Amino acid sequence: MNDISAKIVSALKGVLKETYDLDAEAGILNIEIPKDPKMGDYSSTCAMRLAKTLHQNPKMIAETVAEGLKGKLPEAETIEIAGPGFINFRMKKSALASVINTILDAGDSYGRNNTGEGKRILVEWVSANPTGDLHCGHARNAAWGDSICRLLEASGYDVLREYYVNDAGNQIVMLGESLIARYFEYFGKEYPLPADGYHGQDVKDIAIGLAKQDGDKWLTADSKERLEYFMTEGKERELQKIDADLKLYGVLIESWVHETLFYENNRARINACLDRMNELNLTYEKDGALWFRSTEYGDDKDRVLVKSDGTLSYMTPDIANHVYKVERGYTHLVDLWGADHHSYVTRMKAALKALGYPEGTLEVDLIQMVRMVDDGVEVKMSKRTGNAITIRELCEDVGVDAARWFFVSKDVATHMDFDMKLARSRSNDNPVYYAQYAYTRMFNILHKEGTPEFRREADYDLLNEEHETEMLKLIAEFPKIVAESAKNRTPNRVCNFCQQLSREFHSYYNSCRVSDPENPELTNQRLGLVSAVMVTMKNALDLIGVSAPEKM
RNA sequence: GCGCCCGUGGCGCAAUUGGAUAGCGCAUCUGAUUCCGAAUCAGAAGGUUGUGGGUUCGAUUCCCGUCGGGCGCGCCA
Numbered sequence: 214m215n216d217i218s219a220k221i222v223s224a225l226k227g228v229l230k231e232t233y234d235l236d237a238e239a240g241i242l243n244i245e246i247p248k249d250p251k252m253g254d255y256s257s258t259c260a261m262r263l264a265k266t267l268h269q270n271p272k273m274i275a276e277t278v279a280e281g282l283k284g285k286l287p288e289a290e291t292i293e294i295a296g297p298g299f300i301n302f303r304m305k306k307s308a309l310a311s312v313i314n315t316i317l318d319a320g321d322s323y324g325r326n327n328t329g330e331g332k333r334i335l336v337e338w339v340s341a342n343p344t345g346d347l348h349c350g351h352a353r354n355a356a357w358g359d360s361i362c363r364l365l366e367a368s369g370y371d372v373l374r375e376y377y378v379n380d381a382g383n384q385i386v387m388l389g390e391s392l393i394a395r396y397f398e399y400f401g402k403e404y405p406l407p408a409d410g411y412h413g414q415d416v417k418d419i420a421i422g423l424a425k426q427d428g429d430k431w432l433t434a435d436s437k438e439r440l441e442y443f444m445t446e447g448k449e450r451e452l453q454k455i456d457a458d459l460k461l462y463g464v465l466i467e468s469w470v471h472e473t474l475f476y477e478n479n480r481a482r483i484n485a486c487l488d489r490m491n492e493l494n495l496t497y498e499k500d501g502a503l504w505f506r507s508t509e510y511g512d513d514k515d516r517v518l519v520k521s522d523g524t525l526s527y528m529t530p531d532i533a534n535h536v537y538k539v540e541r542g543y544t545h546l547v548d549l550w551g552a553d554h555h556s557y558v559t560r561m562k563a564a565l566k567a568l569g570y571p572e573g574t575l576e577v578d579l580i581q582m583v584r585m586v587d588d589g590v591e592v593k594m595s596k597r598t599g600n601a602i603t604i605r606e607l608c609e610d611v612g613v614d615a616a617r618w619f620f621v622s623k624d625v626a627t628h629m630d631f632d633m634k635l636a637r638s639r640s641n642d643n644p645v646y647y648a649q650y651a652y653t654r655m656f657n658i659l660h661k662e663g664t665p666e667f668r669r670e671a672d673y674d675l676l677n678e679e680h681e682t683e684m685l686k687l688i689a690e691f692p693k694i695v696a697e698s699a700k701n702r703t704p705n706r707v708c709n710f711c712q713q714l715s716r717e718f719h720s721y722y723n724s725c726r727v728s729d730p731e732n733p734e735l736t737n738q739r740l741g742l743v744s745a746v747m748v749t750m751k752n753a754l755d756l757i758g759v760s761a762p763e764k765m
Numbered sequence: 766g767c768g769c770c771c772g773u774g775g776c777g778c779a780a781u782u783g784g785a786u787a788g789c790g791c792a793u794c795u796g797a798u799u800c801c802g803a804a805u806c807a808g809a810a811g812g813u814u815g816u817g818g819g820u821u822c823g824a825u826u827c828c829c830g831u832c833g834g835g836c837g838c839g840c841c842a
Binding site: 501716 | 782836
């Protein structure tokens with residue numbers, strides 16, 4: 214909500230109270246920008262929304278409300294009724310332009326809002342097994358999650374960015390065995406490489422690194438001790454690479470929670486969960502295994518917690534993981550999982566519900582599959598390594614900005630083809646550059662030799678072009694867009710916003726000259742507008758992890 | 766078979782969360798640089814929102830059916 218629409222809302226609220234003795238809720242008073250600017254700058258649908266409760270024709274309500282608004286909204290130039298009961302407001306130019314100073318005062322923090330204040334939210338994402346490099350399937354997850362965190366932070370939430378490291382399962386044993394095999398190979402010795410082990414070049418490289426660092430002492434070492442060592446080293450080195458690749462990709466993780474944490478002290482945290490579940494009569498024994506009665510909480514079958522051989526199913530430590538999040542004071546949990554794990558959502562929600570946490574504690578965004586396509590052909594493997602294309606390769610190939618824009622601009626609920634040829638192209642086909650080019654154009658205007666220095670004004674009354682009005686309305690919407698994108702976790706809307714603002718600006722640039730020596734007054738006001746648009750654009754791009762270049 | 770997700774111009778995506786004549790890019794056609802960078806702009810053409818019903822002032826959006834595509838239905842992780 215910006216200053217202007219806030220004023221409209223409060224005026225409407227007052228009138229509804231006076232004439233109908235009605236305390237209208239926020240949803241009813243929602244202010245919109247009409248698609249067609251001819252309708253007005255802002256519009257309210259409250260008359261239509263109230264038709265039922267007031268038992269009146271929406272058009273009549275609209276007329277009554279418009280009548281009541283007379284003299285109460287000095288910022289409005291005209292208030293008109295249209296269609297089935299829209300109330301359309303055309304604002305005075307100076308009222309719309311007041312947002313310029315608001316933005317220039319706020320600077321980097323323009324767009325920040327307090328809609329999430331007091332809410333503690335833990336976002337867990339990426340969470341790939343530390344057994345290999347992150348590939349482009351993870352890249353969609355990583356970009357989306359990071360943008361969600363940026364949006365939540367900008368909206369005042371207390372956010373923790375977390376990565377869950379699956380380092381307790383059999384896959385780490387396989388990693389250790391695979392490394393040992395490659396280590397032996399380096400010294401020309403035989404050691405069986407497990408069939409379901411890791412055969413890629415990346416694992417080989419780690420083994421070679423260890424061989425160079427430690428020499429051949431592990432060839433003859435105690436086998437148990439050796440496996441322990443290669444597992445730990447392998448995991449650590451894989452995690453370092455993952456961390457480095459995420460940083461390269463502009464993704465920040467603050468907290469790494471290892472699955473092994475829950476196994477510490479004889480499974481202390483896991484057993485505490487299991488004890489709680491037993492006490493609540495949520496479990497039973499069958500065929501030598503311990504089961505969770507998840508069907509009583511909406512699942513289609515009961516799930517095994519402790520297998521008949523005494524080891525734990527994947528879910529069990531993960532329940533402890535989620536309990537641990539809540540224990541640290543996070544009341545809202547968000548997980549980003551691959552869509553192939555969708556059945557797991559019901560299971561985990563069931564567990565949390567059964568343990569007594571309120572409904573809605575956990576929300577899961579499922580990320581649909583990505584196909585990498587280059588020039589119309591699906592690319593399954595990287596030519597260089599024989600494995601899936603890694604995030605690092607993707608960044609080197611198409612650039613961080615293009616990669617992140619492409620992944621964030623499409624709703625993760627839809628299947629996606631990532632067009633590498635398009636992402637790579639430095640041409641007008643590529644939507645990233647459209648937005649970035651708008652930014653460099655603005656920068657150029659302001660920093661061109663001979664452009665006078667902008668002086669802040671009390672009133673910007675000369676900005677009468679239609680494009681100017683449209684841009685003012687758009688940049689005024691930005692904090693609302695940030696707030697809603699954070700709440701709904703839809704960073705793709707920020708991409709749309711960047712596109713829209715760029716389009717408006719490019720169009721303006723071609724129809725009006727900003728810097729006009731003949732008219733210093735108008736020039737100064739336009740410089741103010743361009744500065745404000747520039748601040749907004751930079752902040753918007755930052756939310757999706759895309760840079761705002763001054764030169765291209 | 767059951768469950769979850771997705772169907773919007775030729776292609777890729779939007780649509781202010783139920784609002785007005787469904788928008789944008791690519792591709793196609795026509796134009797625009799003596800002037801802040803043409804990685805740009807202006808215009809034309811292109812649609813029964815997969816399909817059939819329902820809910821209401823109003824549906825791309827919500828509900829039910831149906832068709833098509835993807836994914837999942839382990840004491841794997």
